[in-house]
Amino acid sequence: MELRINNISKRYGKQYALKDFTVSLNDGIYGLLGPNGAGKTTLINTILGIIKQDEGSIELDGKDVRKLGSHYYNLVGYLPQYPQFYKNFTCREFMEYMCTLKDVPKSQISNRINELLDLVNLSDSTAKRVGAFSGGMRQRLGIAQALVNDPKILILDEPTAGLDPKERIRFRNIISKLLKERIVILSTHIVSDVEYIAKEVIMIDRGSLVKKGTLKELTEQIADKVWEIHTDDTTANLLMELYSIGNVLATEQGYCLKIVSEKCPASGAVHVVANLDDVFLHYFGKEET
Numbered sequence: 001m002e003l004r005i006n007n008i009s010k011r012y013g014k015q016y017a018l019k020d021f022t023v024s025l026n027d028g029i030y031g032l033l034g035p036n037g038a039g040k041t042t043l044i045n046t047i048l049g050i051i052k053q054d055e056g057s058i059e060l061d062g063k064d065v066r067k068l069g070s071h072y073y074n075l076v077g078y079l080p081q082y083p084q085f086y087k088n089f090t091c092r093e094f095m096e097y098m099c100t101l102k103d104v105p106k107s108q109i110s111n112r113i114n115e116l117l118d119l120v121n122l123s124d125s126t127a128k129r130v131g132a133f134s135g136g137m138r139q140r141l142g143i144a145q146a147l148v149n150d151p152k153i154l155i156l157d158e159p160t161a162g163l164d165p166k167e168r169i170r171f172r173n174i175i176s177k178l179l180k181e182r183i184v185i186l187s188t189h190i191v192s193d194v195e196y197i198a199k200e201v202i203m204i205d206r207g208s209l210v211k212k213g214t215l216k217e218l219t220e221q222i223a224d225k226v227w228e229i230h231t232d233d234t235t236a237n238l239l240m241e242l243y244s245i246g247n248v249l250a251t252e253q254g255y256c257l258k259i260v261s262e263k264c265p266a267s268g269a270v271h272v273v274a275n276l277d278d279v280f281l282h283y284f285g286k287e288e289t
């Protein structure tokens with residue numbers, strides 16, 4: 001399956017939320033990374049058909065999704081950043097309700113719910129009221145409801161925001177089980193989520209595609225731009241003003257800084273291995289003068 005986003009633009013007044021955005025996606029998990037206001041939500045809402053682009057088209061296997069109509073929308077599953085639940089429903093009642101909304105055949109509902117609640121480790125909580133769920137349980141129920149119609153395109157908007165590390169890892173593991181014959185778009189600010197599970201990363205800024213590639217490709221491209229330096233307090237403060245800083249570690253002598261910079265930031269700086277945080281800083285961090 002191929003989802004192709006062709007030269008999408010969306011304006012609010014004179015400001016572009018998306019500008020000539022083009023990307024092609026196949027089965028697998030894609031991380032959508034960008035700073036605040038980059039256009040991630042606008043892109044997601046355009047793919048979901050919640051908002052209409054001013055220019056460009058979205059095609060599924062070569063067919064304009066607007067012409068595919070409900071057939072396309074039945075293939076899409078969505079977990080919003082803040083999913084809303086009817087708090088008085090039990091977990092199972094909520095899932096039954098979602099199955100009905102998504103036209104899951106009656107004869108399949110029970111099995112589908114058992115299968116999905118098992119996938120998200122909520123089988124022991126089926127009779128519990130959703131209003132009494134923890135944040136992590138709510139997000140796991142959120143992914144289960146997004147999967148009721150077995151979507152071929154699954155969009156997750158900031159799914160791990162607010163979760164503790166244990167729940168975040170649990171959630172990540174659930175998502176990584178979903179990649180078969182499905183396009184998963186995971187929009188997030190949490191770089192490590194993407195680093196662990198995405199086959200490719202889509203980097204967006206000011207409504208445009210900045211870069212798309214595997215973790216290996218993206219980190220290799222900035223391999224000569226990531227530095228480490230051990231320095232005293234005064235120099236460290238100066239460097240922190242001037243450069244994008246990936247990491248600061250206090251040492252007995254002062255500080256050890258990881259710096260992302262086109263040029264060597266100071267004498268004594270040496271190259272170190274780049275990670276996705278560094279890629280993020282390279283494209284979206286401080287502009288060097």
Ligand SMILES: Nc1ncnc2c1ncn2[C@@H]1O[C@H](COP(=O)(O)OP(=O)(O)OP(=O)(O)O)[C@@H](O)[C@H]1O
Pocket residue numbers: 012016017034035036037038039040041042043
């Ligand atoms: N309904 C709207 N009316 C006016 N401007 C909007 C509207 N929605 C988005 N924008 C603007 O479009 C740009 C992209 O916004 P968008 O919400 O898509 O970014 P984002 O990457 O999702 O940001 P965040 O990470 O903060 O959620 C921003 O400049 C935003 O202010």
